[in-house]
Amino acid sequence: MDATRSSPLVAGADDPNRRFLQPDIETMPREQLRALQERRVLELVPAAYENSPFYRELWSAAGVNPARVRSLDDFFELVPTFTKDDVRAYRDRTGDPFGGLLQVPTSRLTSIMTTSGTTGMPELVPEIWETAPPLPACSGRDLWELGVRPGDRVLVPPGAMRGFYDTFYQQMGLVPIYLDGWMGQGAEIIAALRRFRPSYLQLLMPTVLEFERLEDAYDLREAFSSLKGAAFAGQPLGAALAAKVRDEWGIELFTYSSAGDTGTAWECREHNGYHLWEDFVVAETLETDSLRAVPAGTVGELVATDLDNNAAPLIRYRSGDLVRIDQERCGCGRTHARQWIIGRLGDETIVQGRPVVVGQVWKAIETQNETHDGMFQIIRESRVVDQLRLRVGYQPAGGVDLDDLRQRLRSAVTAEVGIEPEIELVPVDDLVARSSSVAKFPRVVKA
The missing domain is CATH 3.40.50.12780 (ANL, N-terminal domain)
Structure with missing residues (x-):
C-alpha cells in the first residue's frame, strides 16, 4: 500500500x-x-x-x-x-x-x-x-x-x-x-x-x-x-x-x-x-x-x-x-x-428517432417551483422507445394542482426536448425512497 x-x-x-x-x-x-x-x-x-x-x-x-x-x-x-x-x-x-x-x-x-x-x-x-x-x-x-x-x-x-x-x-x-x-x-x-x-x-x-x-x-x-x-x-x-x-x-x-x-x-x-x-x-x-x-x-x-x-x-x-x-x-x-x-454511457434515450439526454430533461423539470429540486427518472425498457416516460418528484407542501403541474411540465419538457412526454407525478420523498443506493439516485430506470 x-x-x-x-x-x-x-x-x-x-x-x-x-x-x-x-x-x-x-x-x-x-x-x-x-x-x-x-x-x-x-x-x-x-x-x-x-x-x-x-x-x-x-x-x-x-x-x-x-x-x-x-x-x-x-x-x-x-x-x-x-x-x-x-x-x-x-x-x-x-x-x-x-x-x-x-x-x-x-x-x-x-x-x-x-x-x-x-x-x-x-x-x-x-x-x-x-x-x-x-x-x-x-x-x-x-x-x-x-x-x-x-x-x-x-x-x-x-x-x-x-x-x-x-x-x-x-x-x-x-x-x-x-x-x-x-x-x-x-x-x-x-x-x-x-x-x-x-x-x-x-x-x-x-x-x-x-x-x-x-x-x-x-x-x-x-x-x-x-x-x-x-x-x-x-x-x-x-x-x-x-x-x-x-x-x-x-x-x-x-x-x-x-x-x-x-x-x-x-x-x-x-x-x-x-x-x-x-x-x-x-x-x-x-x-x-x-x-x-x-x-x-x-x-x-x-x-x-x-x-x-x-x-x-x-x-x-x-x-x-x-x-x-x-x-x-x-x-x-x-x-x-x-x-x-x-453523463453515463447508456443514459441517452432514443425517442421516436430523437436522442434525449438526462441534462435536457433536468433543465426543463427545474423550471417549475414544485419540482425545482430536479428529482425525476426516465422510465424505459430499452434505449430505443416510442414514448418519453418520466416520473417526477414534487414538493406537496401547500397543496398542488397535479393536473396543472403535469401540463406545465409537459410544456416545459416539450419546449426543451422537442418531444411531448408522459408524466407520472409522485411526492419527492416517495421518489427518493425508491432508490436502491444511499449514495446515488438513478436517473434512468426500467420501472
Missing part, C-alpha cells in the same frame, strides 16, 4: 496554514507524475497476470504477454479493457465472489467493503491497509483543501457502503460525530449542528431535501454558520437547488465523484472540475466503442487503472462514465488532471 494513501498526514499537518496537505505530490510536475505512473504500472501488470485469474484469462485470450509491457505506451496499446459486466460474468460462471480480481489470500485482507450498487448488485471491494482504509484516506488532501484541520469536529453519516471511516478521521486528527443523515432526520441534524458546531458536514440528496422542508421552521443559515464547507456525493444537485444551498443557506459545497471506482475525485476551492489523484490512478478517455483515445479536452469514456490497490486492482476498467479531462495546471496550483462528468 502506498504510504501517501495509508498515512494522509505525512506532510502538511505540522502547518495548518499550508494550502496543500502534501504539496510535493499535489504540485508534482507532470513528467514526474507520468514517470511515477509508469513505474507502478510495470509493477502492477506482471503481478496481476500471475495472481489474478480474471486478468490471466482476459489477457491470455487477447494474446498479451506481460513481459512485452515495458512502458505506459505499451500498456495502453497491449492490455485490453474490461467492464463491470465482464467481472459479473466471470463471477457467475465460476462462483468466485470477487470476480477473479482478488490476487492475494483472503487472510491478508484488512476489510471487505461494497460498492453503492447503483447500477446493479453491490460489488465486493477487498482492501489491504495499515492505518486507514484506502477510499476515505485518498480524500485527505481534498478535506484539507476544503479547510478542515486537526481538532475540528466533523458531522458524518455512518454507513456500510465503503464505510469504516473511524481510523481515517483519527489520522486526520478530527473528531467525528456520527448521525443518521437519511430521510426524516433533518431536525436531529440541525440540533447536532447547533450543539457541536462542526467544521464539516457530509450531505446526501435526502438530507438536502429534508433541510428544504424545514426552511420555515429553522434559521438554516445560522445552523450552518460553523461550517468551513460541506461535501456532496452522488448525482449532482440541479442548478436551482445548488444555488439555494450556496446563496440562501451559506454553505460552500464541495461535490465529488467517482474516479472510475478506483477512488474519488473532488472539487477544489476553484470549483472548476474534479481532481483525479494521478499517483493513485491512471485515467484515460477512450471512444465508447473502441480502444482509440479521444483528443485532449473532448468527451470520452473514463478508463481507470488502480495504482495502489494490492488486493484487487482495476486495470483498464471501462467505467461507463462520460467525462472530459484537462491536464493543465488548475487555478489552485495542483498539477493533477481534472475531470468533468458529462
Whole structure:
C-alpha cells in the first residue's frame, strides 16, 4: 500500500496554514507524475497476470504477454479493457465472489467493503491497509483543501457502503460525530449542528431535501454558520437547488465523484472540475466503442487503472462514465488532471428517432417551483422507445394542482426536448425512497 494513501498526514499537518496537505505530490510536475505512473504500472501488470485469474484469462485470450509491457505506451496499446459486466460474468460462471480480481489470500485482507450498487448488485471491494482504509484516506488532501484541520469536529453519516471511516478521521486528527443523515432526520441534524458546531458536514440528496422542508421552521443559515464547507456525493444537485444551498443557506459545497471506482475525485476551492489523484490512478478517455483515445479536452469514456490497490486492482476498467479531462495546471496550483462528468454511457434515450439526454430533461423539470429540486427518472425498457416516460418528484407542501403541474411540465419538457412526454407525478420523498443506493439516485430506470 502506498504510504501517501495509508498515512494522509505525512506532510502538511505540522502547518495548518499550508494550502496543500502534501504539496510535493499535489504540485508534482507532470513528467514526474507520468514517470511515477509508469513505474507502478510495470509493477502492477506482471503481478496481476500471475495472481489474478480474471486478468490471466482476459489477457491470455487477447494474446498479451506481460513481459512485452515495458512502458505506459505499451500498456495502453497491449492490455485490453474490461467492464463491470465482464467481472459479473466471470463471477457467475465460476462462483468466485470477487470476480477473479482478488490476487492475494483472503487472510491478508484488512476489510471487505461494497460498492453503492447503483447500477446493479453491490460489488465486493477487498482492501489491504495499515492505518486507514484506502477510499476515505485518498480524500485527505481534498478535506484539507476544503479547510478542515486537526481538532475540528466533523458531522458524518455512518454507513456500510465503503464505510469504516473511524481510523481515517483519527489520522486526520478530527473528531467525528456520527448521525443518521437519511430521510426524516433533518431536525436531529440541525440540533447536532447547533450543539457541536462542526467544521464539516457530509450531505446526501435526502438530507438536502429534508433541510428544504424545514426552511420555515429553522434559521438554516445560522445552523450552518460553523461550517468551513460541506461535501456532496452522488448525482449532482440541479442548478436551482445548488444555488439555494450556496446563496440562501451559506454553505460552500464541495461535490465529488467517482474516479472510475478506483477512488474519488473532488472539487477544489476553484470549483472548476474534479481532481483525479494521478499517483493513485491512471485515467484515460477512450471512444465508447473502441480502444482509440479521444483528443485532449473532448468527451470520452473514463478508463481507470488502480495504482495502489494490492488486493484487487482495476486495470483498464471501462467505467461507463462520460467525462472530459484537462491536464493543465488548475487555478489552485495542483498539477493533477481534472475531470468533468458529462453523463453515463447508456443514459441517452432514443425517442421516436430523437436522442434525449438526462441534462435536457433536468433543465426543463427545474423550471417549475414544485419540482425545482430536479428529482425525476426516465422510465424505459430499452434505449430505443416510442414514448418519453418520466416520473417526477414534487414538493406537496401547500397543496398542488397535479393536473396543472403535469401540463406545465409537459410544456416545459416539450419546449426543451422537442418531444411531448408522459408524466407520472409522485411526492419527492416517495421518489427518493425508491432508490436502491444511499449514495446515488438513478436517473434512468426500467420501472
